[in-house]
Structures are given as C-alpha cells and as structure tokens.
Amino acid sequence: MAVYALTGFSLVSLLSFGYLSWDWMKPSLVADVPTDPMEKSLPPTFTRPPHIIFILTDDQGYHDVGYHGSDIQTPTLDRLAAEGVKLENYYIQPICTPSRSQLITGRYQIHTGLQHSIIRPRQPNCLPLDQVTLPQKLQEAGYSTHMVGKWHLGFYKKECLPTRRGFDTFLGSLTGNVDYYTYDNCDGPGVCGYDLHEGEDVAWDQSGKYSTFLYAQRVSKILASHSPKEPIFIYVAFQAVHTPLQSPKEYIYRYRSMGNVARRKYAAMVTCMDEAVKNITWALKKYGYYDNSVIVFSTDNGGQTFSGGSNWPLRGRKGTYWEGGVRGIGFVHSPLIKRKRRTSWALVHITDWYPTLVSLAGGNLSNVQGLDGYDVWPAISEGKESPRTEILHNIDPLYNHAKYGSLEDGFGIWNTAVQASIRVGEWKLLTGDPGYSDWIPPQTLTNFPGSWWNLERLTDGLRKSVWLFNITADPYERYDLSEQRPDVVRTLLMRLVHYNRTAIPVRYPAENPRAHPDFNGGAWGPWASEDDGEEWGGGQEPLKSRNKKKKKKCKICKLRSFFHKLNTRLMSNRI
Secondary structure, eight states, X not given: OHHHHHHHHIIIIIHHHTOXXXXXXXXXXXXXXXXXXXXHHSOOOOSSOOEEEEEEESSOOTTOSGGGTOSSOXXXXXXXXXXXXXXSSEEOOSXXXXXXXXXXXXXXXXXXXXXXXXXXXXXXXXXOTTSOOHHHHHHHTTOEEEEEEEOOSOOSSGGGSGGGTTOSEEEEESSSOOOTTTOEEESSTTOEEEOOEETTEEOGGGTTSOHHHHHHHHHHHHHHHSOTTSOEEEEEEOOTTSSSOOOXXXXXXTTTTOSOHHHHHHHHHHHHHHHHHHHHHHXXXXXXXXXXXXXXXXXXXXXXXXXXXXXXXSSOOTTSSSHHHHBOOEEEEOTTOSSOSEEEXXXXXXXXXXXXXXXXXTOOOTTOOOOOOOOOHHHHHSOOOOSOOEEEXXXXXXXXXXXXXXXXXXXXXXXXXXXXXXXXXXXXXXXXXXXXXXXXXXXXXXXXXXXXXXXXXXXXXXXOOEEEEETTTOTTXXXXXXTTOHHHHHHHHHHHHHHHHTOOOOOOOOOOGGGOGGGGTTBOOOOSOTTOOTTOOOOOOOOOOSOTTTOOOOSOHHHHHHHHHHHHHHHTTOO
C-alpha cells in the first residue's frame, strides 16, 4: 500500500532531515512548564466579569508556532501558551467562513446552512439573521464589544455587517482576503474593489498601513479609551497569514537563510503577527485589564502548504478533513486560570467558545436552543474531563461526490460518495472525497524533492470512499482501519445519519452582478436593500464609478485569479 511505501521513504529519507519523528511532542516542545507550588494553594477567583480577548489567525499551519517545533520565531505565542493552557486536542474547520460561523454561533455548519465552501464576495448570502451571535449575548451581559480584522460572514445587506450582528465597533475587511497595504480584493479578473471598513463606512484614509500593525494599534486604542472597570470583549481576527504573502522587509530579512521563498515570506508574516500579539498583551497590562482578562488564541484552519504553511507531521492541509486541515493551534492565557502552565488533551472544538465565553461573562444561555458547543472552562481551568466526546467535522452534500462511493459501501444507511467526516471518542471516519491527502514537511529546503509526496495521493484512495482511523493512537492518519473494523465504521455512519437528519438546507446562492464594487464607489460593501431577499436580482453591467478620486484600482487581479483557480483545482484533486 501507498501508506507503507511513504512510511518506508520517510524512514530512509525524511528521518535524515530530522523531520519524521515521534519526538514532535517531546517535552522541550509542548510539555508543561513547572508550576509554582503556591499557585495551586491560592487559585484566583472571579470577582467580576473578565475582559475577553479572542485572537484568531488566518491560515496558520499546525506546525507554524515555536512550541510545535517550528523554525518560525513566535516568542510571544510560546510564552503566553507556556504560562497558560495549551490545547493539544483542539479542532477547527478546514476553511475560513465555516470556522468563523461556528465561533460566532456555537453551531455546526449543518445548522446554519453554511456547510458548503465559503461565502463569496458576490453572493447574496451571510450568517443567518435569526442566529443570536456571541457578541450579542455578551452585550446582553453588559459587555462592550469590538471587532478588528477579517469578517468573512457576508455583507450583501447592511443587516449582515458586524455592527448589526453584535459589535459596537468594527475596523476590518468584509471579504476573504485583501492586499495587506492597499486593501484591494479581486474576485476574478476585472472585479476588484477596496475592502477596509470603519463601522459601516469605507476607511479610505487607512490605505497604505500594513494590516497586522493597523489592527494591533486599533486594539490598543480601544483599550486606552475604555475603562478597565467595565467588561470588554475584543475579537481580533488577523488577516495574517493568509495570502497574498506580504510582510515588512525587516521581518523577511530575519529569514534570509530560508531557501524556499514562499516559506520565507510566510515565516516573516507569522513573526510579525506574533509581535502584534505582544503589543496587544502589553496594552492589556498598561491600561489595567490584564489581571482580570482571558486571552484565547486560535487558528481558523490548517495551513496552505503551497503558500508557505506547514501542518507537519499531520496529514493534509487547508480545505481538507484530514487532521492537517482541522487540527488547530489553540491556547488560553489568563491569570484567572486555576491550573496554569500545562498542556490539556481535553477534546475542544471551535463551537465550544460560544457557551464557554458567555458562561464566563455571566450571560444567560437558557434562552439559546440548539447549541452544538459545550462549556469547556472547567476542563481548561481546572483540568477536568471535557464534556465533549464527539465532533461533526461536516457533511457537505454539494461537494464533488466521490467517484467510487455508494450507498452499498455505506451499509445501506449512508452514501459514501458524500463528503463527510466525524470523530467519536478515539475514532475518526471520513467519507467521500476528504481532500488532498499528503504529508508535507516544512518547505525549508530550496530544492526539496517535490515528487515523493505525490506518491500516496496517486496510489491510494483512487477507489476508496471510506477511511477510519484511531486518531488517538494514529494522529498522523497513516493506518486506515476501515476494513478491519467495519463495526466501528457502521457505528460512526449511524452518527452521520443522525446529524444529517438535523441539517437545514444549504445556503449557497448564485453570484449577483449588482455586487460589483463599481456600483459602490469602487469598494466592496452591501448592495441589497433591507427588504431584498437572497434572490434579489438586477442584471445591469457594472458602471464606472462616479467617484474617480476614491476608486481604487486593484493591481493583483490576475495573480488572485490564478491562485483561486489553482486552489479550486487542487481541492478537487484534478491535478
């Protein structure tokens, strides 16, 4: 089998490079920091609602943090994680919109209709308006709420905007990716616009400022103008380290010895983001928030390996349901944690932050029905067992059906051609097409052989539509046990059937030409009225902006279009 062939290659070749080793979790990398014995005898207690800072990074790979053995420098993240609680059994979603929607609603994608792909700039779609969001629940609890960074939950109507979904203030982008300096975003050739917003207005005056710095500075400004006596929630959704790969030159210079150019630029962006987190932490201390604060750090999905990211030694990458796509970097740092300086293996999912943070804030969850998340604070703070025992990674009925899947292969209860994945206890099941399935070492060598890691994809999985792994014993997903344990396969398929019965229809409308930025003065923004439904039409061709002074010209449309097409082809395994 290809797995054994790859393993053999790894032992001969990769081990000599120091890449393949079970020591990736050795004590020097993720083990607990010695605890002060006095700390346990005098645990801190909540005397008032804590300040909550949630930091979300974009496309940062599982391997791309110092304490996971990375060659990228992240001293701030390493220190905060070491002094807090590292979450080493933490799961997110494989792409942008799904992770963000589940964080904000505490619900699986199948329960919001966002189970397919992402919300694209020209789609009349957004986070369902009937969902009560995390910031709205925190507002009910008396919190001031602020968002800085990437939204990516839809904006076709004003009701969809962050300031209408629970945030008092917003500075950031509405679409999925923009230029770090010009804030241009092209959704295909000739469909380009500016995307940086202050509240509900276009922030033309901020163009030219590197987004990672801009967002950290805004957080500091918010803290400086607020009273630490009043609870505050700040959601910092960095654009970093999503493409385009852009960083100030001084950060790139630190990695000049890296032979791989994409990895060099990517590493610079990660380190720059790390310093931004340092500045935010410093502001919390300077303005008197830190002692009563909870800092949560999370990635949004796996790293994109052809853009410099690394999920090594996990299998897969962004956009896949292999561990490399859904296992996230996560930690909690807070003086309020009772058992600090340790690593937690409690099962945690991104939906869990909703009930966890609302409960910390003293909010009311009794009137919120149908949450898929759990309150995991006792597991994080006190080391108790996690209430979560399973995770529905997703069921996507619209994704390309696997060629060799069938109802027969699913014991007559599940069509294995459908893309789906679930974890129950120590078992993980994947059906359909889980996505690109290779193991890719960090791209640190200039001429690292590019053919060997295609071996598994070309020889395994071509006639398969079901995989089963004991993810606890085999975190790298090397040994498919679906044929040896059909009983487990059937049990997990039944869980998929159960979840599928609760799913709502997919929300994935066709793109609307009225969304073209030329209708909005050259910027991306709402185009439908409050009374318009999702099928609101209008077949006009884009008009030239009347505000020529403000209209921005996107210079990277062709490059964005190339990477969009390449990513689409790669995710569907067509090349």
